[in-house]
Amino acid sequence: MLKTGLIQPETIPGNFPRNLRTIVELYRSCLDGGAELVLCPPLALSGMHTGELALRGGFRSQHRAALAYLAREITEVPLLLGAADAEGLRFHLLRNGRSFPQEAVIPHSAFCAGSVPVSGVFRNTEEAGFSVLPWASSSPAPCLLLRTPSGAWREGLLEREEQEERRLAQATGLPVFTSRLAGAEGPFLLPGASSAWSGGGSFLGRLRLFERDSAVISPSPPAHQAFSLPAPEEQLRQALRKGMADFILKTGHGCACMNLLESPSSPLLAHLLKEALPSLKITGLIPPLPGIPERNLVRAKALADKLGIYAREWTIPTNTADEGPDEHFTAMWRMRQWAQEEGALPLSALNGTDLMTDSPLLPGALAADFIPLGDLYETELADLFPGHLSPAPEAAIRDSLLASLHRKHESATPLAERLPEREQEIRRLQRKGRASEWMRRKLPPRLLLRSVPGEPETPYVHRLMD
Template sequence: MKVGIAQVNGVIGDFPGNVKRLLHAYRECLEQGADIVVTPELSLVGYPPRDLVFKSQFVPKCLQALDYLAGEVKEIPLLVGYVDHNDSGKPGKPFRNAAAFLHKGEIRAKIWKTLLPTYDVFDERRYFEPGESCEPILWNGLCLGVTICEDIWTEEFLHRPLYDRDPVRELCGKGVDFLLNLSASPFHLGKPELRREMMAEVAKEAGVPVIYANAVGANDQLVFDGHSLVASADGRIAVQMPGFSESCVTVDLDSLPAGEADLPQPVAAGQLYDALVLGLRDYVTKCGFRSVCLGLSGGIDSALTAVLAADALGAENVHGLTMPSPFSSGGSVDDSVALAETLGIRCDIVPIKDTFTSVKEAMAPLFAGTKEDVTEENMQARIRGLYLMSLSNKFGHLLLTTGNKSELAVGYCTIYGDMCGGLAVISDLPKMRVYELSRWINREREIIPWNTIDKPPSAELRPDQKDQDTLPPYEVLDGILELYVERHLSAEEIVEHGYEESIVRWIQRRVDLNEWKRQQAAPGLRVTSKAFGMGRRMPIVQRF
């Protein structure tokens, strides 16, 4: 029995395009000798479709595409994920997260997803009704156990009991020969390794091979890393597909490799880099843009963003703008120009001194009798935002913001200034990860100027300004933020980890006070287990 795994990159709602991708992958698997082909969760639709499913023609168009796809499938069956109506006649949600078994021009069977996640970035119970039973598909003398993503996740790996059903156990009780899982499991650091461990355990416990087909590509804030795999019945990862790229692999279940697949040791920085490049490329191209622009400050955040953009889109499609103020150091301009030359991207220098002076003079009558403060600092950031948005409008670039997670968490960023833009590329990277990733980029040769990496970080909005005039050391800030934002610990619990109470409470207060800024921020690419954005829903007005 040879199973083809089609690890495809779909676009949400692009039914003609998704059909074309699926047929191309299906035929590639046929050329490899596949007896059956499996695709990721909602591969015909793109994941997650969110409220698009409520549009009157969305599901009908999906079903129309499914019928066309079925007509193209001949002797070799295809398992494809899609959205269906809930036609059970019982009260419940209007739709189903479904998989269709296509064979000889027809839809031979339909499978409903049983376990619907409603936590973190998932909100499936808003749309879908769960399957009432788990029934295998009988085909060619085999009993196929088909599950969809969450259906195969076990309580141990979810870290808490969420469901009173166990689809894998139900299917195994009906004598399945192997398990097929259609998945759209988004990436965060450490997730591929967690999946491998879980799939191996599920296969060993079930006593049958597990074929796991995961989506690849990015949609909005979520990056899907692929890493589809096959786990043998004795709990080995026999086959591991590549990450962060489309791929088709056909696996002979009757002659799986005797040992573990050759699995490269994961490098956190390498995974982050691949995820961010893929997320940036897909966001830009799927939104219909061809090029990007960004501000180059001479700092590490904008340098890292520029490197990612040049890799994702090609240097010719990246336009940098260096905008020195009276407080900018010569080194910052030189570092920006040096980076641009190394990457081969365009970099223009447009000083903001005259504009800054004009704005201060215009506001002087209103500000009479006051001292300069953060108001004048923010003027500079907002002037730069104006320049960058003008560049974006004139040439059709998507503007990339360059702020990191540490700054966004505590509000060390200027709304309508450096927060202007269409995509916040590194907004889920804490500052210490920014340094780690930048050094990894320079592991073989200098790409980001070492001076950019080594100098003390500064917004350069007043004389001799340093970030740590305002913020705690970044290693302290990031440690506390991980405990507060990602692990949801209280101030008292964080203090027990050895942090100074006054610093903990200052950071906690700043995080809470700046929710309003984050809700106006550009969408960011999720690469940690808890990102600001769709996976963290906090009220702006609250007193807890």
């Protein structure tokens, strides 16, 4: 087996200069490690989720120019990457300043089907040194197999794919590499964690989860590297932190603000923000609205002092009290107005349960530009972050009902038959669910917290949609 370099860039769709610089830096780090071949994830030049950028004039010419420039930076050690063309995603081998397009093309339909393409990398005596062909069990034996999954991160994805990778290595007796991009691209969080397995099914190495990374994979298994992936709970923690940090940094905001009295999840969001971006200037807004106990105001101020957050408190002027349907809406409107004047990013700590059950909270969601906790329920948050949240028993009952009524789109009748003592509450929740389903169709795309009934669920937190 070759000493193979594996690089894992973080990309920004359409930002060719930045993506180029990242690839070259990681490639050179593999050269320093003695790599004989370097594997780069497909679409590392353009970014994966380019959307309408790919339709704009000049995008393809910029892409071709970036590929030619990258080839000039490649030395004797070849770099393999995939770039989009009219037929799909074509592999290119770059070596000694030249680009050698390969026969291996991943059609667009393969991405739509959700399957993981597998290609064979063959060593030869031609100028490129290697060739890449679509692999099948009847194909000649290559020097390694390359898997190129394209899905965004979600719970259980990496565990399932590594099982498939290991089974493929054991079945073929060939080294198997999986190459992925990392980091956040708009509404998607790319998992990274590119990995390699030997022909006997032994674990050879894995790059970092969600982060830019590179490594040179040797034929012998590592002596000290951990074999197993982080636990699902730890992956979710990292996803929350990485998603928040990437979104805020890539949008160019140097400060953010949030309502410290918005929901029970507000302290958690404040802690996560300080962990992910300790240097970010955060303003904690404390609107003393009617009905808020004094002890909650004291707790919010204490939290701000503990975390080093600037606390801003104000009273709604009487001459603006009639500008919204209620004082809560007026407060949210004024907070957003202040955030725009200060150039701060308005954040919300609301989650799916809040918006489904407490309609007065909807103005807060509409006023925010980013809802990191999104579709997480309070009970799930309490399990993931013990000590930050302690939902009451009735909240757990409410959330379990919501999970059945909204996540699974079940009818309320079977639930009411199983829980006759709670039938009235179940019917009420179903009516609220139907109303919120109608209302969410009128919300901006960043607030699409539920899938359309009858379609597969895509929880918000898994995509960390802005």
